Amino acid sequence: MNNILNVNLGNWRLDNPVIPASGTFGYEFSQWYDINILGSISLKTTTREPRFGNSTPRVAECVGGMLNSIGLQNPGIEKVISEEIPKFKKNFNKKIIASVGGNSIEDYVFVSKMFDSMEEVEILEINLSCPNVKNGGMSFGLDEKTVYHICEKIKNSCKKKIYIKLSPNVTDIVSIAKSAELSGADGLVLVNTLLGIAIDACSGKPIISNIFAGFSGPAIKPIALRMVYQVFKNVKIPIIGCGGIRNADDVIEFMSAGASAVQIGSANLVNPFSCKNIIDDLPKKMKKYGIQKIEEIIGRSHCI
Amino acid sequence: MKKQDFLKVISNNLIAKNIFKMCLVCGCDLEFIPGQFLNIKIDGFYLRRPMSICDFENGIITIVYKIVGKGTEALSKISKGNKLDVIFPLGNGFDIKKSYDNITIIGGGVGLAPLYFLFKTLKKMNKKVIVYAGFRTLSEIFFEEEFSSIGEFIISTQDGTKGNKGLIIDILDKDCDYYFTCGPALMMESVRKILGQNGQFLLEERMACGFGACMSCVCKTKFGAKRVCKEGPVFFANEF
Ligand SMILES: Cc1cc2nc3c(=O)[nH]c(=O)nc-3n(C[C@H](O)[C@H](O)[C@H](O)COP(=O)(O)OP(=O)(O)OC[C@H]3O[C@@H](n4cnc5c(N)ncnc54)[C@H](O)[C@@H]3O)c2cc1C
Ligand SMILES: Cc1cc2nc3c(=O)[nH]c(=O)nc-3n(C[C@H](O)[C@H](O)[C@H](O)COP(=O)(O)O)c2cc1C
Ligand code: FES
Numbered sequence: 001m002n003n004i005l006n007v008n009l010g011n012w013r014l015d016n017p018v019i020p021a022s023g024t025f026g027y028e029f030s031q032w033y034d035i036n037i038l039g040s041i042s043l044k045t046t047t048r049e050p051r052f053g054n055s056t057p058r059v060a061e062c063v064g065g066m067l068n069s070i071g072l073q074n075p076g077i078e079k080v081i082s083e084e085i086p087k088f089k090k091n092f093n094k095k096i097i098a099s100v101g102g103n104s105i106e107d108y109v110f111v112s113k114m115f116d117s118m119e120e121v122e123i124l125e126i127n128l129s130c131p132n133v134k135n136g137g138m139s140f141g142l143d144e145k146t147v148y149h150i151c152e153k154i155k156n157s158c159k160k161k162i163y164i165k166l167s168p169n170v171t172d173i174v175s176i177a178k179s180a181e182l183s184g185a186d187g188l189v190l191v192n193t194l195l196g197i198a199i200d201a202c203s204g205k206p207i208i209s210n211i212f213a214g215f216s217g218p219a220i221k222p223i224a225l226r227m228v229y230q231v232f233k234n235v236k237i238p239i240i241g242c243g244g245i246r247n248a249d250d251v252i253e254f255m256s257a258g259a260s261a262v263q264i265g266s267a268n269l270v271n272p273f274s275c276k277n278i279i280d281d282l283p284k285k286m287k288k289y290g291i292q293k294i295e296e297i298i299g300r301s302h303c304i
Numbered sequence: 305m306k307k308q309d310f311l312k313v314i315s316n317n318l319i320a321k322n323i324f325k326m327c328l329v330c331g332c333d334l335e336f337i338p339g340q341f342l343n344i345k346i347d348g349f350y351l352r353r354p355m356s357i358c359d360f361e362n363g364i365i366t367i368v369y370k371i372v373g374k375g376t377e378a379l380s381k382i383s384k385g386n387k388l389d390v391i392f393p394l395g396n397g398f399d400i401k402k403s404y405d406n407i408t409i410i411g412g413g414v415g416l417a418p419l420y421f422l423f424k425t426l427k428k429m430n431k432k433v434i435v436y437a438g439f440r441t442l443s444e445i446f447f448e449e450e451f452s453s454i455g456e457f458i459i460s461t462q463d464g465t466k467g468n469k470g471l472i473i474d475i476l477d478k479d480c481d482y483y484f485t486c487g488p489a490l491m492m493e494s495v496r497k498i499l500g501q502n503g504q505f506l507l508e509e510r511m512a513c514g515f516g517a518c519m520s521c522v523c524k525t526k527f528g529a530k531r532v533c534k535e536g537p538v539f540f541a542n543e544f
Contacts, residue, residue, distance in 0.1 A: 056520075059511070063350075270513075
C-alpha cells in the first residue's frame with residue numbers, strides 16, 4: 001500500500017485515513033470491491049439486546065442529503081460477536097472499530113467490555129450521538145457532565161482505546177469534546193447526524209414514522225468541518241472527521257481542519273464505490289496540491 | 305452479480321396517464337429474475353429511485369414507472385441518448401422454480417410492471433397463467449396489448465370505463481394452485497384473504513442503498529426482520 005497515505009490514530013498505524021462510518025457499511029461491500037484497501041471499518045452500533053429499530057418509513061430524501069431514523073437496528077452484542085465479526089474477518093484482515101450503543105450507562109459498559117476482549121477490535125467507538133433512540137443515544141452526548149461520567153466508566157472497565165462519537169446537536173461542541181478528553185477518552189469522532197425532519201407538502205404529515213431523523217450527506221459538511229476545526233484547537237487527542245464527505249477533496253479539507261482520519265457515511269449508500277474512489281483519487285489530488293504525505297496536512301488550516 | 309453501470313436510454317415515452325415506459329441498453333449478458341429491480345440515480349436527487357424490471361429482451365431493460373413525485377417527474381424528462389447511473393439487478397426476485405400448473409397473477413396499477421416480465425417467463429415455461437389487472441380508470445391502463453398477446457389478461461377499472469367495473473379482487477377465480485401479486489398493500493392483503501397462503505408478494509418500502517447496507521427498508525416477518533431490498537422485495541405469503 002502507498003505509504004504517502006499512512007496516518008496514525010494514536011499509535012495505531014492505518015494504511016490510509018478512509019474508514020466507512022458506522023451504520024452505512026457491511027461485509028457485503030466485498031461484493032463491490034476488495035474491502036482490505038480501507039484504512040479500517042467502523043461497525044454498525046451494537047447494543048446489549050437485539051433491536052428491531054423504528055418502524056418504517058425510516059428514510060427520506062432532502063436537498064444535498066438524506067434523513068434516517070433506523071433506530072440502531074442490530075442483532076445484539078452476542079450475535080455480533082458470534083456471527084457478524086467472524087463474517088467480517090473472512091473479508092477483512094485489518095483491525096476494526098466497534099461502535100457501542102445503549103439505553104443506560106450499564107449497557108454501554110457491558111457492550112464495551114464484551115468488545116474489549118476481542119482481538120479483531122482496535123478501538124471502541126462510543127456512540128453518544130444517535131438521535132433515533134428514546135433513551136440513551138444522543139441524550140448522553142448533550143452535556144459535559146454526562147459525557148464525562150460515561151466515558152470515565154467505560155475507560156475504567158476497558159483496556160482498549162475509546163473514541164467518543166459526538167453529536168453536532170449541541171450549542172458548544174468544544175466544551176463537550178474537552179470533557180471527553182478530560183475523562184480519559186483516547187480520541188473523538190466528529191460528528192454524527194444532525195436532528196432533522198421531513199414533511200410531505202401534500203398531506204402536511206411528517207414522512208418518517210419516528211417524526212425526527214438524523215440528517216446526513218454533503219449538505220452537513222460545512223457544519224461537521226467547522227466542528228472539527230473548533231475542536232482541534234482545543235484538544236490534543238486525535239479526531240476522526242465525519243459528515244458529508246464524498247470525495248478526496250473533502251478528505252483533504254477535513255484533515256486540514258484537524259482530522260487524523262475520516263469516516264464516510266451516506267456516500268457509501270448512494271455509490272457503493274465511494275470509499276474506493278476516494279482512496280484511488282487521494283494520491284492524484286495530493287500531487288495536484290503538492291502534498292507529499294497526507295499526514296503532514298493535519299491541522300494545517302490553523303497555521304495559515 | 306450486481307453491478308453499477310451507466311446505461312443508455314433508448315426511449316422514454318408516455319404510455320398512459322402519468323405512466324412512462326423507458327428502455328435502457330444493458331449491453332451485457334446478465335440474467336435477471338422477474339421481480340428484481342434497478343436503483344437509478346437521477347441528477348439533482350441524492351437517493352436513487354428503485355424501479356422494477358418490467359421486461360428484459362435482447363440486452364434491453366424496460367421499466368414502466370408512474371410519476372408520483374419530483375424524482376419520477378425528473379426521470380420522465382430524460383431524453384433518449386442520455387446515460388443513467390444504475391445499480392442492478394437488486395433483490396431476490398420471484399421464486400418460480402417450483403412447478404405449479406395453474407397460476408394466477410394479480411396486479412394493481414403500476415404494480416403490474418414487474419409482473420409482465422414474470423408473465424412472459426412463466427409462459428415460456430409453458431405454464432397455465434391468468435393475469436388479473438386492476439386499474440382506477442381507462443386512461444391509466446398500460447401494456448394491455450403486450451399482456452394480451454401472450455396470454456389471458458383480465459382487466460377491471462374502478463369506474464367501469466374498461467373491463468369489469470369495480471375492484472379486481474371481486475372477480476378473482478379462486479381456483480388456482482399458486483399466485484403472484486404486486487400492487488397497493490390493501491389489494492395484496494385482500495388477495496391473500498381470498499387465495500390463501502400459496503403465493504408470493506412483491507413489496508415496496510422506502511429505500512436508500514437498495515443493496516442491504518443501511519437497514520432503511522426492513523419489514524417484520526414471522527421469521528424475523530428482513531430487508532425488502534435484499535431478502536425481498538418478493539416474500540412468500542406465509543412469511544406474514
Ligand atoms: C423494489 C421496488 C420496485 C419499484 N418498482 C416500481 C416500478 O416498477 N414502477 C413505479 O412506478 N414505481 C416503482 N417503485 C416505486 C418508486 O420507487 C417510487 O415511486 C419512486 O421512488 C418515487 O420517487 P419520487 O421522487 O417521484 O417520489 P418522492 O415521494 O418525491 O420520493 C421521495 C423519496 O421517497 C422514496 N419513495 C417514494 N415513494 C416510494 C415508494 N412507493 N417505494 C419506494 N420508495 C419510495 C423515493 O425513492 C425517494 O427516496 C418501486 C419501489 C420499490 C421499493
Ligand atoms: C442509514 C444510516 C445509519 C446510521 N447508523 C449509525 C449507527 O448505527 N451508529 C452511528 O454512530 N452512526 C450512524 N450513522 C451516522 C453516520 O455514521 C455518520 O456519522 C453520519 O451519517 C454523518 O456522515 P455522512 O454525512 O458521511 O453520512 C448512520 C447514518 C446513516 C445514513
Ligand atoms: S435500502 Fe438499504 S438495506 Fe434496504
